[in-house]
Amino acid sequence: MDEQEIRDITVIGGGPTGLFAAFYAGMRGASCRIIDALPALGGQLMALYPEKYIFDVAGFTKVLAKDLVRDMVAQGLQFGASTHLGETVTGLTRVDDDGIGHFMLETSAGVYPSRTIVIAAGIGAFESRKLPLAGSEVWEGRGLYDKVLDPRAFEGQRVLLVGGGDSAFDWAVNLQGIAREITLVHRRDQFRAHAATVAQVDALRACGKCDLHTFTEVKAIHGGDRIERVTLVHAKTKEEHELGVDAVIPLLGFHSDLGAIKEWGLDTEKADVKVDQVMSTNVPGIYAAGDITSYPGKLKLIATGVAEACIAVNNAVHLINPKAKVNPGHSSNLAIFGQTDD
Numbered sequence: 001m002d003e004q005e006i007r008d009i010t011v012i013g014g015g016p017t018g019l020f021a022a023f024y025a026g027m028r029g030a031s032c033r034i035i036d037a038l039p040a041l042g043g044q045l046m047a048l049y050p051e052k053y054i055f056d057v058a059g060f061t062k063v064l065a066k067d068l069v070r071d072m073v074a075q076g077l078q079f080g081a082s083t084h085l086g087e088t089v090t091g092l093t094r095v096d097d098d099g100i101g102h103f104m105l106e107t108s109a110g111v112y113p114s115r116t117i118v119i120a121a122g123i124g125a126f127e128s129r130k131l132p133l134a135g136s137e138v139w140e141g142r143g144l145y146d147k148v149l150d151p152r153a154f155e156g157q158r159v160l161l162v163g164g165g166d167s168a169f170d171w172a173v174n175l176q177g178i179a180r181e182i183t184l185v186h187r188r189d190q191f192r193a194h195a196a197t198v199a200q201v202d203a204l205r206a207c208g209k210c211d212l213h214t215f216t217e218v219k220a221i222h223g224g225d226r227i228e229r230v231t232l233v234h235a236k237t238k239e240e241h242e243l244g245v246d247a248v249i250p251l252l253g254f255h256s257d258l259g260a261i262k263e264w265g266l267d268t269e270k271a272d273v274k275v276d277q278v279m280s281t282n283v284p285g286i287y288a289a290g291d292i293t294s295y296p297g298k299l300k301l302i303a304t305g306v307a308e309a310c311i312a313v314n315n316a317v318h319l320i321n322p323k324a325k326v327n328p329g330h331s332s333n334l335a336i337f338g339q340t341d342d
């Protein structure tokens with residue numbers, strides 16, 4: 001389908017809520033696209049805690065966040081919803097020139113027409129926290145990276161990981177056998193990373209496969225065309241030492257921002273969008289679901305987000321085509337899955 005062709009539903013956010021919205025859109029025969037600022041689907045689960053177990057998703061006694069995302073992506077995209085990753089939503093206008101009306105959704109990379117919008121933007125668009133070192137941005141792409149997209153890109157390199165959370169520790173483990181040397185620095189001696197991963201890194205240190213410096217920060221980066229070494233400083237003693245490295249990867253978490261969504265005239269409560277019982281915002285045709293919504297009794301959980309996605313999409317389908325019932329029927333009876341009514 002041509003990306004400039006109008007879609008029934010455009011979902012802002014490819015977290016669990018947005019993925020389930022895409023599934024329900026497809027199940028109801030509605031065309032759909034997902035837009036997300038991150039380079040990968042999965043929202044908070046992939047950005048903040050891919051290696052953590054989740055215990056309160058129906059049907060699983062426990063499931064790793066990244067495994068849940070893998071299966072939600074397979075389920076969500078099975079009907080052909082397209083995805084636009086690495087695109088931040090910047091603007092929204094309403095066009096009424098065809099007598100029916102639709103939205104034009106603007107992103108950092110394009111403009112997309114859509115009959116309805118489902119905002120599943122969670123806590124906002126994520127951006128990696130930068131290394132707190134003035135001028136370090138000149139090294140971006142020349143040895144300084146804020147994420148590991150393909151571990152093979154660090155083959156044979158001396159890698160410095162900065163941070164004390166899951167991402168920094170996970171990569172200290174997962175770059176083993178790929179990177180030539182792995183050093184981890186953290187400005188404190190307490191880690192946010194999962195205790196099991198910290199134990200794995202301790203074991204790697206014990207056999208000389210990884211180095212860890214606590215109370216340590218990057219004071220300067222040196223090199224020519226690319227990074228060649230860094231100056232590290234001990235936060236307490238102020239002692240400095242140089243370390244030869246090919247790559248510096250700060251994994252300091254993300255900050256999030258609702259950005260343009262705040263400017264669309266939506267009723268909000270703090271940073272959340274107010275919705276009614278059918279997940280409609282105060283602007284007709286714009287629905288919201290998941291962590292971004294606010295209503296009495298709201299719980300910010302995966303289970304509630306996916307239920308809200310179901311309500312939002314079924315009501316959007318009915319708004320687009322009033323002959324289509326809000327109630328989707330039972331999936332176990334639907335012809336789209338090869339089932340028959342019983």
Ligand SMILES: Cc1cc2nc3c(=O)[nH]c(=O)nc-3n(C[C@H](O)[C@H](O)[C@H](O)COP(=O)(O)OP(=O)(O)OC[C@H]3O[C@@H](n4cnc5c(N)ncnc54)[C@H](O)[C@@H]3O)c2cc1C
Pocket residue numbers: 012013014015016017018035036037038042043044045048049053054055056087088089090120121122123124125126257258259260261289290291292300301302303305
């Ligand atoms: C450490 C941690 C552990 C958790 N554990 C659990 C648990 O055990 N059980 C549970 O139920 N919940 C848990 N949660 C909460 C759960 O992750 C959230 O409820 C869930 O991720 C909400 O899903 P969502 O799709 O609504 O939003 P998100 O997951 O936040 O996804 C929103 C997506 O929208 C994108 N986006 C936002 N704004 C824009 C924009 N302007 N343009 C483009 N894209 C945009 C973002 O990049 C993001 O990918 C946990 C949360 C954290 C942080």
